[in-house]
Amino acid sequence: MWLSRTHTETVTCLACGEQVSRSKAREYDKHGDRWDRDDKSFEHLCKSCYDGLCHYPRDELEGLLVELEAGEATRERFLSSYLETVEERYGTLEEES
Incomplete structure (x- = not known):
């Protein structure tokens, strides 16, 4: 079985700049549609910055x-x-x- 790259990859939180393992980060999509993955690259947030976000819809x-x-x-x-x-x-x- 192949190891997932998410276990070893390090990402940078776009809010605070902290480097965390990918498995401990949250994906961020500025368009608010993180489920549509076609041709996308995501930025990341550490869990504490993600928890501080407003999670209301941002249509428009x-x-x-x-x-x-x-x-x-x-x-x-x-x-x-x-x-x-x-x-x-x-x-x-x-x-x-």
Whole structure:
């Protein structure tokens, strides 16, 4: 029986930079579809960084970021337009008690 490469491969967590064995890491797909493996390469997160992620669906997020010129607009302009656009499209976020 062949040894799996996941037992010996080391990957780097994209969030904190820690190097961990592949078997102790989680796959990350920025498109939110880690199950469709055709022609994909994945980045990885250590378990503690993965646990800290928001696991809610992020449909439309990439398009919204492009539309609002994330990375191009000033921080203040981007955050202001992001909050305004999200409230217009999805309503206000109410905190849970």
